[in-house]
Amino acid sequence: MFLSDRDILEAIKKGDIQIEPFENKNVQPGSIDLTLDDGFKILDDSHERGGVIEFDEEPFYLDRTGSFILSAGQFALGTTLEYITLAPNIVASVQGRSSIGRRGLFIQNAGWIDPGFEGTLTLELYNPNRLGMRLKPGMRICQVFFGYTKTSAEHPYQGKYSGQRGTTGSRSFRDREYSS
Numbered sequence: 001m002f003l004s005d006r007d008i009l010e011a012i013k014k015g016d017i018q019i020e021p022f023e024n025k026n027v028q029p030g031s032i033d034l035t036l037d038d039g040f041k042i043l044d045d046s047h048e049r050g051g052v053i054e055f056d057e058e059p060f061y062l063d064r065t066g067s068f069i070l071s072a073g074q075f076a077l078g079t080t081l082e083y084i085t086l087a088p089n090i091v092a093s094v095q096g097r098s099s100i101g102r103r104g105l106f107i108q109n110a111g112w113i114d115p116g117f118e119g120t121l122t123l124e125l126y127n128p129n130r131l132g133m134r135l136k137p138g139m140r141i142c143q144v145f146f147g148y149t150k151t152s153a154e155h156p157y158q159g160k161y162s163g164q165r166g167t168t169g170s171r172s173f174r175d176r177e178y179s180s
Helices: 005-014
Strands: 017-020 032-035 039-043 061-065 068-070 075-086 090-096 106-108 118-126 133-135 140-148
Touching: 005 017, 005 140, 032 075, 068 075, 075 090, 075 140, 090 106, 118 140
Parallel strands: none
Antiparallel strands: 017 075, 032 140, 039 061, 039 075, 068 133, 075 118, 090 140, 106 118
């Protein structure tokens, strides 16, 4: 069951959902809009990597801050300004805002936020257009939907992205299939 605006505000009041900074004006009827922070990571394809991105190492990234033009056909990582903390009985889902998607920007993250997660949300941004898109810090970029689980998670999220701040690249190299 997804939470309505009243349910979300009640969960925030109880401390089950924490958002810092929190803007009441970003609460929608069934979600909260989150804003884009100023850190971006772009795959540095100027280095020869044999034409392959491996999963057992951190790919090379260039950091950019401030306004950023996402070129046509380019993929980049961004992050939300907001740091969220979920109680062990709260789950969330992230989607790009419809108004942004109607401009052609694909916004994704893992899509699912487990109970107990805490951190900023790294967003995967892709521009399929033939023109670049200017991304500005502070723009409302995505929306988060919340729900209660039937019972609290026995093992709330403590994974490799727990507590992340800022744009966080892939940590797949920490996955058990790649560790020695």
